[in-house]
Amino acid sequence: MEQYIITGGHELHGSIPISGAKNAALGILPATLLCSGVCRIENLPQISDVRNMLDILASMGVRIRYLNKNAVEIDTTHTQNVPTPYEMVRKLRASYYLIGALLGRFGKAEVALPGGCDFGFRPIDQHIKGFEALGATVQITEGGIVQVEAKDGLVGASIYLDVVSVGATMNIMLAAALIKGQTVIENAAREPHIVDLANFLNTMGADITGAGTDVIKVRGVEQLHGCTYSIIPDQIEAGTYLALAAATGGAVTVTGVIPKHLESITAKLSEMGAEIEEGDDTVTVRRDSSVRMRRINLKTQPYPGFPTDMQPQFGVLMSMAEGTSILTEGIYDNRYRYVNELRRMGAEATVDGRIAVFEGVEKLNAAPVHAPDLRAGAALIMAALCAEGTTVIDEIHYIERGYEDIVRKLKSVGAEIRLVEIPDGAALERAN
Numbered sequence: 049m050e051q052y053i054i055t056g057g058h059e060l061h062g063s064i065p066i067s068g069a070k071n072a073a074l075g076i077l078p079a080t081l082l083c084s085g086v087c088r089i090e091n092l093p094q095i096s097d098v099r100n101m102l103d104i105l106a107s108m109g110v111r112i113r114y115l116n117k118n119a120v121e122i123d124t125t126h127t128q129n130v131p132t133p134y135e136m137v138r139k140l141r142a143s144y145y146l147i148g149a150l151l152g153r154f155g156k157a158e159v160a161l162p163g164g165c166d167f168g169f170r171p172i173d174q175h176i177k178g179f180e181a182l183g184a185t186v187q188i189t190e191g192g193i194v195q196v197e198a199k200d201g202l203v204g205a206s207i208y209l210d211v212v213s214v215g216a217t218m219n220i221m222l223a224a225a226l227i228k229g230q231t232v233i234e235n236a237a238r239e240p241h242i243v244d245l246a247n248f249l250n251t252m253g254a255d256i257t258g259a260g261t262d263v264i265k266v267r268g269v270e271q272l273h274g275c276t277y278s279i280i281p282d283q284i285e286a287g288t289y290l291a292l293a294a295a296t297g298g299a300v301t302v303t304g305v306i307p308k309h310l311e312s313i314t315a316k317l318s319e320m321g322a323e324i325e326e327g328d329d330t331v332t333v334r335r336d337s338s339v340r341m342r343r344i345n346l347k348t349q350p351y352p353g354f355p356t357d358m359q360p361q362f363g364v365l366m367s368m369a370e371g372t373s374i375l376t377e378g379i380y381d382n383r384y385r386y387v388n389e390l391r392r393m394g395a396e397a398t399v400d401g402r403i404a405v406f407e408g409v410e411k412l413n414a415a416p417v418h419a420p421d422l423r424a425g426a427a428l429i430m431a432a433l434c435a436e437g438t439t440v441i442d443e444i445h446y447i448e449r450g451y452e453d454i455v456r457k458l459k460s461v462g463a464e465i466r467l468v469e470i471p472d473g474a475a476l477e478r479a480n
Contacts, residue, residue, distance in 0.1 A: 049471070052441040052455070054432035055464040056414065059298030059337050062461035063330075066286045066304050067093040067452040068118065068279035072241035074142035075218045076248045076279060077101045080122045081110070081149040082225055083252055085274035090119045092279060093452045096445065097140055104136045104143065129154040131193070137162060144172060144215060147196055148222030151184060156197035161188070174209050174216035181205040182223055182231065204229025204268055212237050212350040217264065218245055224266040225254045231266040238262060239351040240309045244280045251275040281305045284357045284423070285451060287313040290333045291361040292430050294322040295368065297337020300461055303330050312354045319344050320365060343371035343408065348378045360386045360427035366406035367395035368434065377402040386424035389417040393431055393439070414439040422450045429454070433463055 068091035078101070080087045092098060094117060102120070106112050108130055111123035129150055137143040137160040150157035161172075172194070176186045182205055184198040204227060209216055214237040221242075224231035236242070238260055246259035252275050255267040286302040287310055293300035294317050307314075307326045314324045314331060320341040323334040335341070344366065348356040356379040366373035367390055377383050384399045391397065392415040396407040414437030419425030425447035432439035441447075444467075447454065458465050 049442070049469070050444055051468050051470055052429065052432075052444050053438060053466050053468055054429065054441065055438045056412075056433045056435040058296065058433070058462055058464060060293055060296050060300050060433070060461040060463060061298045063301040063303050064289050064457045064461060066281040066289075066302050067091070069093070069241055069244065069282040070095060070097060070284070070450045071142075071214075071239070072244040072279050073098050074101055074140075075145050075222075075241060075245040076277070077105065077122070078145040078149040079222055079245060079248060079252075080124050081105070081127055081146075082153050082222065082249070083272040083274055084125050084127075086121060086123045086125075087252070087274045088115070088119065088121050088276040090276065090278040091281075092118050092120055093282065094118060095448060095450055095452050097142065097449045100136060100140045101142065104132055104140070104146065107133050107136065127153075129156065131158045132160060134160045144175065144194075145219055145222060147175070147179070147194060148219035151179065151196050151198065151202070152223045152226050155201065158193060158195050161192040161194060172215070174211065174213040175219045177210070178207050178216055178220035178233075179223060181207045182220070182227065184223075202227040204231040204266070206232040207234065209233065209235040211235075214239050214242065217242055221245060221249065221256065221264065221266055224268060225249050225256070225272065226270070227268040229268055231268070233264040233266070234262065236262050236264045237350060240280060240283055240306070248275075248277050251277050283309040284355065286310055286331065287355070287358045288361055288426050288430075288451075289457075290314065290317060290331060291358065291365060292433065293333040294320060294335050294341065295365055295430050295434050297335050298462075299332060299334040301330050301332040305329055305331055307331050312352060313358055316344060316346060316354065316362065320369060340408070340410070341365060341369040343369045343373045345374045347376040350379070353378075356380060356383065357423050359383060360424045361430055363387065363397070363404065363406065364390065364427045364430045364434070367397060367408060367431070368410075368412065369406070369408040371408055373406045373408065375404045375406065377404075385420040386427055389420070389424075389428055390431060392417055393435055395431075411436055413437060416440045416442070419443040419446045422446045426451065429458075429465070433458075433465070
């Protein structure tokens with residue numbers, strides 16, 4: 049078992065290059081199944097979620113060849129439409145994109161219900177609604193296998209999503225790219241990685257317009273071809289490092305980013321007292337650590353609103369801001385499990401349903417903590433880098449699902465963090 053050992057209390061200074069977007073990559077990799085040929089994907093983040101998706105594709109006969117650390121060649125010529133391995137799929141929430149891709153190419157798919165971080169009940173009912181509107185039948189077996197088939201073929205349709213759903217929007221785009229007629233997705237999600245998926249599909253020869261708005265039109269084409277494509281930078285990775293700079297004080301520049309994607313995050317950092325400077329593809333956050341941050345109220349919303357994946361990181365900022373801050377989670381039901389860990393470090397916070405109230409304290413203290421999910425784990429790293437003393441973080445496999453080279457990147461700006469291996473028995477004894 050691995051842990052992070054972190055000694056806090058130091059300002060951070062320097063620049064951090066941002067990797068490719070996790071959420072874009074996990075839609076684009078299954079999308080390669082829609083063509084019978086070779087795709088070259090660049091700026092691919094080296095994270096465990098991406099490796100798991102590539103392993104799933106390889107189990108289906110897809111040939112994978114790494115060209116360098118962040119570029120891969122994917123040959124889908126000999127893809128087999130076989131049931132996806134349950135043990136692989138259950139680790140990965142984004143595995144449900146395989147349903148749309150396989151349905152679009154082969155007219156049927158059989159994929160286990162996905163895993164990933166547990167934020168409470170996250171249904172796929174809007175995905176099913178979309179597949180059925182296109183002409184497919186959907187069954188979910190007692191063993192949690194999603195079986196989708198279009199015996200009479202798929203045909204374009206107008207689909208209104210009852211709630212804004214990133215996953216359903218992307219899955220319907222995948223299923224509709226090769227079918228007859230036009231598919232219209234209304235109340236579509238607008239996140240940057242949806243635009244990136246649409247751009248990738250169009251580079252392969254698809255005809256998709258409206259991505260980035262709430263109405264997306266997919267005009268089916270007869271076939272798609274291989275291409276070379278570079279994934280956009282990761283909005284949440286960049287936002288995490290910017291929030292970290294505000295938390296510790298100092299000055300950190302994230303490079304290779306799209307500043308517009310970060311506007312909802314930088315606006316709130318500015319409201320808390322940080323100084324923001326934008327370049328063409330850089331954003332810098334500066335803050336004087338001798339002055340406490342200001343309180344804020346914040347609600348997570350679909351893009352272009354404040355992203356739910358930055359909610360735990362701002363919970364850490366609020367725990368140290370002067371005064372009372374109120375945080376409202378507008379997307380998921382169960383995203384405050386990290387608050388118990390922050391309390392172990394001296395935070396004063398209460399949670400009632402989707403609302404958390406933080407009474408800011410002057411400092412946090414080191415403590416042994418567990419990462420309950422990906423973004424909460426990143427938030428605990430932030431807290432540890434602000435706390436007095438040395439903090440031990442367990443369950444770091446969650447963090448490695450979404451942050452490439454996080455230890456090296458943090459060390460490069462002055463963080464005292466190291467990765468250690470400990471016997472499983474020792475971790476269990478300490479946990480008890």
